[in-house]
Amino acid sequence: MTLNTEQVEPGVDTQGMTIAARTQRQLVTRRFFRHKGALFGLALFALVFILAFSSIGFGPIPGWWDKSWTGTGTVLDRGRPTLSLLPEFLGGTGIHLGEHPFGQDNLGKDYFALTMRGAQISIIVALAIGLVSTVVGTVIGALAGYFRGWAESVLMRFTDVMITIPVIVIGAVVGRMAGNLGPYFLALMLGIITWTSVARLVRGQFLSLREKEFVEAARAVGTSANRIIFKHILPNTLGVIIVSATLAVSSGILLETALSFLGFGVKLPDTSLGQLIETYRSAMVTRPWLFWWPGIFIIAIALSVNFIGDGLRDAFDPRQNRVRN
Amino acid sequence: MLAFIARRLAISCLVLLAATFIMFVLVALSGDPLADLREQSTPQAQAQMAARTAAMRLDVPVPVRYLGWLGDLLHGNLGVDKSGNPVSAQLAQATAATLQLVIVATLLGAFIGVTIGIISALRQYSSFDHGITFAAFVCFSLPVFWVATMLKQYVAIEFNDWLRDPVIPTWVILAAAVFAGLVWASIYNGGRRGKLIAFGIGLVVTAVILYALSASRWFADPGLGFPFVLVVSLAAAAGVAVLVSGWENLQPMYAALAAAGVGALLYYPLQQVLSDANMLSILGLGLLTIVVSWVLGHMLGGLLRRQAIPVAIFSGLLTGGLIFFDRLLQAWGGYVTSVRGRPVATIGSETPNYTGDFWNVSLDASMHLLLPTLALILIGLAGHSRYSRASMLEVMNHDYVRTARAKGLPERTVIIKHAFRNGMIPITTILALDFAGVFSGAVVTEHVFGWRGLGEMFNKALKAVDPMPIMGFFLVAGAAIVIWNMIADIAYAYLDPRIRLS
Numbered sequence: 001m002t003l004n005t006e007q008v009e010p011g012v013d014t015q016g017m018t019i020a021a022r023t024q025r026q027l028v029t030r031r032f033f034r035h036k037g038a039l040f041g042l043a044l045f046a047l048v049f050i051l052a053f054s055s056i057g058f059g060p061i062p063g064w065w066d067k068s069w070t071g072t073g074t075v076l077d078r079g080r081p082t083l084s085l086l087p088e089f090l091g092g093t094g095i096h097l098g099e100h101p102f103g104q105d106n107l108g109k110d111y112f113a114l115t116m117r118g119a120q121i122s123i124i125v126a127l128a129i130g131l132v133s134t135v136v137g138t139v140i141g142a143l144a145g146y147f148r149g150w151a152e153s154v155l156m157r158f159t160d161v162m163i164t165i166p167v168i169v170i171g172a173v174v175g176r177m178a179g180n181l182g183p184y185f186l187a188l189m190l191g192i193i194t195w196t197s198v199a200r201l202v203r204g205q206f207l208s209l210r211e212k213e214f215v216e217a218a219r220a221v222g223t224s225a226n227r228i229i230f231k232h233i234l235p236n237t238l239g240v241i242i243v244s245a246t247l248a249v250s251s252g253i254l255l256e257t258a259l260s261f262l263g264f265g266v267k268l269p270d271t272s273l274g275q276l277i278e279t280y281r282s283a284m285v286t287r288p289w290l291f292w293w294p295g296i297f298i299i300a301i302a303l304s305v306n307f308i309g310d311g312l313r314d315a316f317d318p319r320q321n322r323v324r325n
Numbered sequence: 326m327l328a329f330i331a332r333r334l335a336i337s338c339l340v341l342l343a344a345t346f347i348m349f350v351l352v353a354l355s356g357d358p359l360a361d362l363r364e365q366s367t368p369q370a371q372a373q374m375a376a377r378t379a380a381m382r383l384d385v386p387v388p389v390r391y392l393g394w395l396g397d398l399l400h401g402n403l404g405v406d407k408s409g410n411p412v413s414a415q416l417a418q419a420t421a422a423t424l425q426l427v428i429v430a431t432l433l434g435a436f437i438g439v440t441i442g443i444i445s446a447l448r449q450y451s452s453f454d455h456g457i458t459f460a461a462f463v464c465f466s467l468p469v470f471w472v473a474t475m476l477k478q479y480v481a482i483e484f485n486d487w488l489r490d491p492v493i494p495t496w497v498i499l500a501a502a503v504f505a506g507l508v509w510a511s512i513y514n515g516g517r518r519g520k521l522i523a524f525g526i527g528l529v530v531t532a533v534i535l536y537a538l539s540a541s542r543w544f545a546d547p548g549l550g551f552p553f554v555l556v557v558s559l560a561a562a563a564g565v566a567v568l569v570s571g572w573e574n575l576q577p578m579y580a581a582l583a584a585a586g587v588g589a590l591l592y593y594p595l596q597q598v599l600s601d602a603n604m605l606s607i608l609g610l611g612l613l614t615i616v617v618s619w620v621l622g623h624m625l626g627g628l629l630r631r632q633a634i635p636v637a638i639f640s641g642l643l644t645g646g647l648i649f650f651d652r653l654l655q656a657w658g659g660y661v662t663s664v665r666g667r668p669v670a671t672i673g674s675e676t677p678n679y680t681g682d683f684w685n686v687s688l689d690a691s692m693h694l695l696l697p698t699l700a701l702i703l704i705g706l707a708g709h710s711r712y713s714r715a716s717m718l719e720v721m722n723h724d725y726v727r728t729a730r731a732k733g734l735p736e737r738t739v740i741i742k743h744a745f746r747n748g749m750i751p752i753t754t755i756l757a758l759d760f761a762g763v764f765s766g767a768v769v770t771e772h773v774f775g776w777r778g779l780g781e782m783f784n785k786a787l788k789a790v791d792p793m794p795i796m797g798f799f800l801v802a803g804a805a806i807v808i809w810n811m812i813a814d815i816a817y818a819y820l821d822p823r824i825r826l827s
Contacts, residue, residue: 037462157340164344164803166765169783173348173795176355176787254468258769261470262784277471284478295471302466310462 028239031315038311045304048297052119055112067100069113069271081111081289103289105280115293118273121266122253123301125187129252132191134245137198138234144199145206146229156203162196171255175264183266190255198244205237239316246309250302257298273298330815337807346391348799349792353387356790358407377407381792394796403800404793406786412797415782420801422674423771423778427763429694430701435756437702438709443748444512445710446717447740453511457710464707469766473700473773477671481696485667491544493535502532546658549651551592558585558647562640570632571737577633580625581640584618588644592651599652602683607649614641653691656684660692668692672775697774701766705759713752720748750820757813764802 022030032038057063081103102111144155162170170193178189209215210233218228257274259265266272268279273294280290357363358381362374377383382390397404403412445454509527510520538544562585566578598606618641619634626633661668663685664676670693679689720726721744729739768780775781779798786794818824 157343160340161343161347164340164806165348165799166768166802166806168765168768169799169802170348170351172768172783172787173351173355176790177351250466254466257468258470261468262769262772263788274468274470277468277474281474284474285482288478291471291474295468295475298468298471299463299466302468303462306462306465 028315032311035311035314037307038315041304041307041311043304044300045308048119048300048304049123052116052123055116056120058120065113065116067110067113069109069117070269102293103287105287105290106283111290111293114271114276115273115297118271118276118294119297119301121183121270121272122256122274122298125183125190125256125266125272126249126253126301126305128184128187129191129194129256130245130249132188133195133248133252134198134241136192137195137244138202138241140195141199141202141204142206142229142234145203146210146225146233152203155199159196159199162193167194167255168258171259172262172264175259179265179267183270183272186265187256190252190259194248194252194255198241198248201240201244202237205240206233209233209236239312243309243313243316246305246312250305250309253298253302253305330811333811333814337811341803341807344803345395345796345799349391349394349796350387352787352790352792352795353390355787358383358790360790380405380409381407390792394793398800403797406794407789407791412793415794416779416797416801419777419779419782419798422776423764423767423780425674425690426694426697426771426776426778427701427767430698431705431759431763433698434702434705435709435759438706439713439749439752441706442710442713443717443745446714446721446748448512448514449718451511451514453508454714456511457714461707461711464703467704469700469704469769470773472703473697473770476696476700477773480699481669481671484669488544488661488668489666491539491542493539498532498535498539501535502528505531548654548657549647551589554592554644554647554651555586555589558589558640558644561585561643562636565639566636568737568741569636570629571735574629574632576625576627576629577622577636580622580633580637583621583625584637584641585644587617587621588614588641588648592648595648596652599648602652604683611642611645614638614645617641653684653688656681656688660685660688664689669695671696674776697770697776700770700773701763704766708759709752709755712755713748716751717744717748720744723747750817753820754813754817757809757816760805760809764798764805 053063055063055065056067056069081101100110100112102115104111105114140155140159144152171190174189174193175186178186215228215232218232223232253273256265256272257277260272260274261278263278266275268275276294277291280287284291359374359377362370362377382393385393394404403416405411406415441457445451445457448454506524506526506528510524513520513523559582562581563578566581570577595610598610615638618637621641622634622637623630626637657668660681663679663681664670670676670689674690674693675686676689676693679686681689726739726744729743730736734743764779767776767778768783770776771778771780772784779801782794783798786792786798
């Protein structure tokens with residue numbers, strides 16, 4: 001959902017010589033693709049995403065990696081990683097993956113497959129948290145901002161109450177409840193409790209937009225509230241919503257991994273990056289790689305999503321970015 | 326103002342009340358509190374289950390149980406946990422432990438973060454700014470539990486091993502020196518020649534310091550000594566005075582130098598006093614420092630008293646802090662032997678059964694605080710530096726800053742007097758909210774470091790589906806959030822008169 005804007009319209013004038021009328025969307029797309037950090041984030045996210053889902057496959061679709069994340073085997077070379085990135089002329093053993101690129105755990109499970117499975121689940125959970133919290137937050141914020149009156153006071157008081165409970169605390173309680181029902185249900189529940197900041201943002205936007213002339217005009221010709229909200233106001237708040245959705249995804253992955261680490265998130269036999277770290281924490285001294293890989297993947301995912309969010313914010317609101325002095 | 330506070334307080338209490346209800350219901354529904362007994366096949370299990378059902382009132386509906394908890398709360402009773410221990414005693418102990426953990430981390434993180442943010446705003450689009458921006462993004466994406474475990478492995482264990490033979494390898498000295506040189510060069514605002522000079526000075530100074538520390542085996546028996554305390558405190562006093570009131574008005578500088586000088590000269594006489602110190606005498610010395618510095622500032626400040634007094638107090642306290650730190654390090658040798666050469670601790674808040682004088686105990690506590698504090702600072706740094714950078718940039722763009730420049734004020738005055746003061750207004754509110762958020766940060770950090778604070782209390786109770794300790798934890802955390810939110814609002818209105826309360 002965050003990647004909608006990446007679909008470029010071909011034929012956009014890239015020379016900048018002729019003056020061509022550009023739609024809002026074309027402007028945003030252009031600005032986004034000029035943002036180096038955003039491109040870096042997009043590339044990194046695509047890399048991690050494709051690696052995680054193509055390597056061990058997903059569901060019935062098989063992947064190109066020949067080992068499964070559940071199968072055990074004999075432990076080779078104390079489970080050391082065989083991945084090598086140093087070419088031979090630099091004193092390394094050449095660039096190759098080897099039998100177990102990320103090593104093996106003490107049962108001989110292939111850690112590359114395990115990490116990929118963890119990354120899949122963590123990515124899905126993070127995206128789902130972002131999607132659910134954005135939808136819920138947008139609906140609540142839109143209703144409160146557009147209808148004002150008692151709807152606003154009830155909804156915003158409710159938001160105030162929810163904000164009082166720290167996210168990790170309510171997340172842990174909800175995770176304790178939902179963790180046994182599988183990662184997808186957990187993601188849904190975590191999304192349902194993390195909508196508060198989106199709701200406040202959207203309400204603020206609605207409050208100012210509903211007083212604008214074009215809404216007044218729409219109302220004057222008898223447009224229904226439904227149509228005003230969805231066709232007139234919502235498209236104008238899209239920038240804010242998309243940016244906060246991105247941030248929700250990146251905080252979602254950190255929330256899920258932290259909860260799984262505490263034991264209130266994804267539970268065995270399912271696995272996630274945080275759960276892997278918790279499982280192999282005690283093996284830190286003897287098999288540090290079991291600890292390294294999931295952490296690196298968490299950082300890669302969160303970092304790439306943060307960069308994409310930064311690029312989107314600059315693209316939607318270039319005023320923040322102007323050069324001074 | 327009072328009416329505003331009263332109304333805010335009333336609303337906050339209602340909000341907190343509603344939040345406790347939601348928490349109570351969620352916790353009660355989060356699992357089966359009898360799970361551990363159901364798995365047992367002993368004949369007593371049935372009786373134990375009945376006893377616990379009665380004690381926890383599991384046979385009545387959840388809202389009724391909530392009302393019971395609320396009624397007890399109004400009588401000042403926080404209830405008992407699953408095994409019958411009163412929650413209030415645990416809560417007091419855990420709150421003290423958590424506050425100890427988070428106060429230093431929050432203050433230090435805020436100070437360092439705001440400083441970095443301001444520098445990167447003043448050097449917008451420099452390589453320093455880009456580097457900090459990237460580092461902040463990385464910090465935003467760091468899972469705190471991962472960083473904390475890494476710190477345990479690579480800072481604590483490896484550092485303790487290294488302490489047996491504390492010689493810094495040459496390549497580390499070189500790398501650190503080059504890095505320091507690059508940082509200074511990127512901060513320096515000037516032509517290529519100036520940048521080169523800054524790079525050279527940064528490189529040489531860092532290399533010499535590290536080499537001297539390594540060659541004299543300073544880490545085996547660290548200490549500061551009188552010359553260091555004197556020079557650093559005078560330099561810091563002069564630096565702060567220049568920042569605040571510039572080179573043109575020297576009275577604040579005299580006051581600061583006097584405060585720092587008097588403090589540093591008391592180094593030797595103080596050793597006797599400090600040798601049998603306790604918490605109370607340290608606090609007394611601190612107060613005395615403030616009073617003496619105030620008097621010095623008042624006497625030497627002249628017409629600029631309002632600037633001189635705070636500067637003098639800051640310098641005096643800084644000098645006192647250095648002397649305190651120096652005395653703390655004097656206990657190092659004995660402490661290291663008593664913990665068998667592994668001073669950086671990874672678990673808990675104190676060495677079990679460790680006894681010693683004030684300094685040994687303080688050092689023990691500090692070494693236990695070191696790693697969790699580092700982890701929390703690292704996580705908090707990113708937010709503070711980004712916010713203060715954004716806020717500072719916003720302010721620097723205002724017309725009154727251009728006016729200040731146009732009328733010929735020196736750049737220092739423009740930045741410190743006009744931009745900094747206004748730029749810090751939003752930061753104040755963020756800091757207040759930050760203090761409220763620390764309790765949630767503690768949940769993860771305490772789990773990694775085995776810190777018996779509020780977070781760990783919450784974790785354990787939630788694993789056992791034990792609502793009373795969780796509600797105790799939430800009362801403290803929720804009240805902190807509500808109160809600090811209010812303080813943030815009031816502070817904002819006080820600092821920015823355009824905001825009207827009521």
